[in-house]
Amino acid sequence: MAVIFHDRTHLARACAAFALALSCVFGALMPQPAYAAVQRGTLSVRCMTERDGASVVLAGDTYALALVATASVSWDGGAPSVAYAPAAGFEAYDYTWGSLDADALRAAAHELDEHARTAGLYTAGEATANQAGVAAFGWLDPGLYLVARTSVAAGNASYTCDPMLISVPAMEDGSLVYRVVAEPKFEWSEPPATPPHEPPTPDDEKPPAPTIDDVLTSWGLPATGDPAFWAGTGFMLLGLVLAAAGVCSRRRRTH
Numbered sequence: 057m058a059v060i061f062h063d064r065t066h067l068a069r070a071c072a073a074f075a076l077a078l079s080c081v082f083g084a085l086m087p088q089p090a091y092a093a094v095q096r097g098t099l100s101v102r103c104m105t106e107r108d109g110a111s112v113v114l115a116g117d118t119y120a121l122a123l124v125a126t127a128s129v130s131w132d133g134g135a136p137s138v139a140y141a142p143a144a145g146f147e148a149y150d151y152t153w154g155s156l157d158a159d160a161l162r163a164a165a166h167e168l169d170e171h172a173r174t175a176g177l178y179t180a181g182e183a184t185a186n187q188a189g190v191a192a193f194g195w196l197d198p199g200l201y202l203v204a205r206t207s208v209a210a211g212n213a214s215y216t217c218d219p220m221l222i223s224v225p226a227m228e229d230g231s232l233v234y235r236v237v238a239e240p241k242f243e244w245s246e247p248p249a250t251p252p253h254e255p256p257t258p259d260d261e262k263p264p265a266p267t268i269d270d271v272l273t274s275w276g277l278p279a280t281g282d283p284a285f286w287a288g289t290g291f292m293l294l295g296l297v298l299a300a301a302g303v304c305s306r307r308r309r310t311h
Contacts, residue, residue, distance in 0.1 A: 095129075097224040097234035098194030101203060103185040105215065105242040113189040114242065116209030120178035124168055125153065127198035127223065129232065136232050138223065140200055145177045153200060153223075161221050168202050169219040178206065196224045203238060215242045 099121075103114040125140035140153050149171070151164055172178055180201060183191040204219040217240040225232040 094197065095225075095234060096195035096197060097236060098192065099196060099201065099203075099222060099224055100193075100235075100237045101183075101185070101191040102237060102239045103189040103191060103242075104239075105244075107244055112215075113187070114209075114212045114215060115185050115187050115189050117191075117205050117212055118182060118184045118207035119191045120182045120204055120206045121180035121193060121196075122168070122172040122177045122202040122204075123180040123197075123199050124149070124202050124221065125200040127200060127225070129198065129225070135230065136227070138198075138225070138227065138232075143199065145175055146171075153221075162218060165202060165219040165221045168221070169204050172202055172204070178202075178204065182206070198224060200224075203240075205240070214245055216245055217242045 101119050103117060103119075105112050105114065122145075123143045124146050125143050128139050128141075130137050130139065138154075142148075142150050146168065149164075149168060156164065181193045181196070183193055184207075185191045200221060200223050202219060203222055205217055220238055220240060222236060222238045224236050225234045226236045227233075
């Protein structure tokens with residue numbers, strides 16, 4: 057059926073309506089990008105503690121992230137839930153994360169940290185704590201992250217902390233939190249006292265035992281290599297012989 061337009065205004069309106077309808081159809085048929093539905097998050101590691109009643113900010117330490125498991129968020133009756141699947145490099149560590157208590161999570165973090173360091177899996181991000189003691193990471197894909205201190209500033213060497221497993225997003229009071237704040241637990245370890253170092257004296261550096269020449273010279277007498285020593289020794293022996301002969305002659309006279 058032919059449509060007759062009586063003027064240009066009707067023709068323009070018809071063309072605009074047709075173009076709008078066509079754009080709506082193509083917009084509905086075109087696939088939406090997958091990233092549009094993914095909400096990313098941030099992670100802030102607050103590095104501070106207390107010692108002797110005073111706050112201590114641990115600035116200058118470096119922290120690294122390893123993606124242990126990817127996370128997917130679902131909704132059931134308006135309540136959110138998070139499911140995890142092992143990430144590349146951690147396929148052998150398929151924990152049931154939602155059922156682990158604090159002690160089990162701590163033990164898992166130590167096990168995964170050893171594996172991640174050996175396999176070089178701390179590749180999801182790196183940050184250094186600023187002067188406020190905050191190491192910031194963002195934007196992070198949803199997942200379970202292993203956080204470890206990989207470099208320690210000289211002034212912080214006496215403070216130790218364990219690796220942590222942190223979920224982004226985190227579940228707090230039934231709600232999802234995408235701006236996650238983690239606070240490592242630091243412990244103070246008193247550095248051992250270092251006694252003054254005294255290297256042992258080698259045997260060849262020990263003073264030698266005094267010789268007969270040392271004794272003689274310390275008494276003001278000539279040493280054995282001196283001719284005067286032998287002359288004196290000869291006179292002394294001659295005197296002893298004469299004395300012995302005199303004693304013998306006296307005994308004969310008395311008998």
